[in-house]
Amino acid sequence: MVQSRKSGGRGPALQKQPPGESVLLNAIRARAQAGAHSTKGLSRVRLGIGDDCALLRLHPGEELAVTTDLSLEGRHFRLDWHPPESVGHRALARGLSDLAAMGARPVAAFLSLGLPRELTEASGSCRPWPRTWVDRFFDGLLALAAQHGVPLAGGDLAESPLAVADIVLAGSVPRGQALLRSGARPGDRIYVTGSLGGAAAELAALGQSPQRFASATQASKTAPHLYPQPRLAQGLWLRKHQKASAAMDLSDGLSTDLARLCAESGVAAEVDRAALPLAAGTTAAMALHGGEDYELLFTAPQSAKLPKSIAGVKITAIGRILPASPRKPRVFLRTEKGAEPLQPQGWEHFSGGN
């Protein structure tokens, strides 16, 4: 480390004092272990928080899906807008959504957390054991973890001027059966789960009146921006029934993510604007470019028979896969005026203008 060190040892943390890394780590470890006892994924975690590494065990014939997602204060959340429970929930949901897109079953989560010291200190509450920002962050993260049976098996902790949460998810999938982005073929139909644009619409509304951010609750499951629901059951269903030729999750917006799927598959695509399942209160632009819906985008051969809903979530055919043509765009949008190129306008870091 490049900063000055402290001069001596310390006793246990006192209330309203910075708790110290080891005290904070022990608190997280206790909460993670309490949660792990109630999770179904426990059997694949042989060793959790407390050693240099966690140890995971796979069943014969499985492979491991691994994904990392970085959430940064000011980029992915705002401390003055998002309740801490939402920040924890969203960090985990991003990783779970990646597992869902592969048809993987969660095995374990890991979290690298960098926090300003004040977020580990109690605020001016009159309760005898006031809950800190980091306590409430873990409330949100561990509630979603419990819902999907995924133990928190390790991570790292550091003091940071900027709040940073990097989530790592490991999941299991039978060998050779993961849903990939690269399997779409010309003639396949394109589908999405749920509805699109809801997260963007909620964010826009909340941006108008940030005080409304505090009133949404994790339990209601009707706040697609604050508390997105990763489509794990739907991804598992698609993988088990071998219906999908390709799949990914919609994190950066349909126009951007579909172009990525097409690039990986070496194909093009056409989306019917009239077919888009718009969330309540959204525009077609929000559905096409809004991002963070964490729905699944997948393709299936025309001959595949798909149900109207999977595990309680509707699915909608929104277009078709075309052969790729050199020097032509990857994705077209079909409206009553015909087909026009659909530029990727979803989220991209380091892009011009922001």
Next chain:
Amino acid sequence: MVQSRKSGGRGPALQKQPPGESVLLNAIRARAQAGAHSTKGLSRVRLGIGDDCALLRLHPGEELAVTTDLSLEGRHFRLDWHPPESVGHRALARGLSDLAAMGARPVAAFLSLGLPRELTEASGSCRPWPRTWVDRFFDGLLALAAQHGVPLAGGDLAESPLAVADIVLAGSVPRGQALLRSGARPGDRIYVTGSLGGAAAELAALGQSPQRFASATQASKTAPHLYPQPRLAQGLWLRKHQKASAAMDLSDGLSTDLARLCAESGVAAEVDRAALPLAAGTTAAMALHGGEDYELLFTAPQSAKLPKSIAGVKITAIGRILPASPRKPRVFLRTEKGAEPLQPQGWEHFSGGN
């Protein structure tokens, strides 16, 4: 995302323009794939960068060791002190050192990288293809990855006001054979690999004259702070020969890390100050509390016969494991004056005074 989005699509990146996430990702992917072809660990990575998750395959009878390490600008490195190659090298070395401590063999690395935009842009070089900070960061990271045969299999990328690199390492270890912190027993001898305090001494010297940071090179392997060498071969040897009862890596300083090993094992320990293998130009205080040496700390039964060096690195007995006593300190330092408590004075985040 909570920031404003860009208004339209973009063409390929131009020189000295911000390259955009997808261009940067494609460049990283190309470099990672070029590196992966020369790595021994390739066979366990079935799918690398480019999909929602990477896919890892284990051989029968193996389990997976997973660790994450967060490196933050201003805490773990300084942009005005550390060459970008050193930042990349050190980020990966921290994770590899955790694998070494378990006796695991690297399978794959994942990197979540948050960077200020200017670190992705070319500086004012007159070369036709000026190398950016992020190019040089990957030079350092991928050189160490190639040395240890570990492919970069995935990660995440985001624009960030603070440079952030979270490294995730996955390694394989035969089931039930990982070296743990929890196995030390009273009577065991305590050992370390290499020498101690070198990283702290180098950092102190470099802090006096930061311009010297630029002259150290990754290839020289004689810069313990800038380019630490994770002890993977030594960890593998200890695990294969089943000599160690417990092990961990020395990242935060002997006084702090030995106390953690003792806590996990439920024991106490005594260190002989005269036995400490001091690196050139270091003091006993640097060796005890300096941290970031990334040597292995391990214990072995008195009856175990250990060589003087393992894979070219010397090992030194520095003390012994004692039974734990309630209300007594975990770790003692024996000097010519007798044994006195050794307070943990290594690195701890969120601790008082800094």
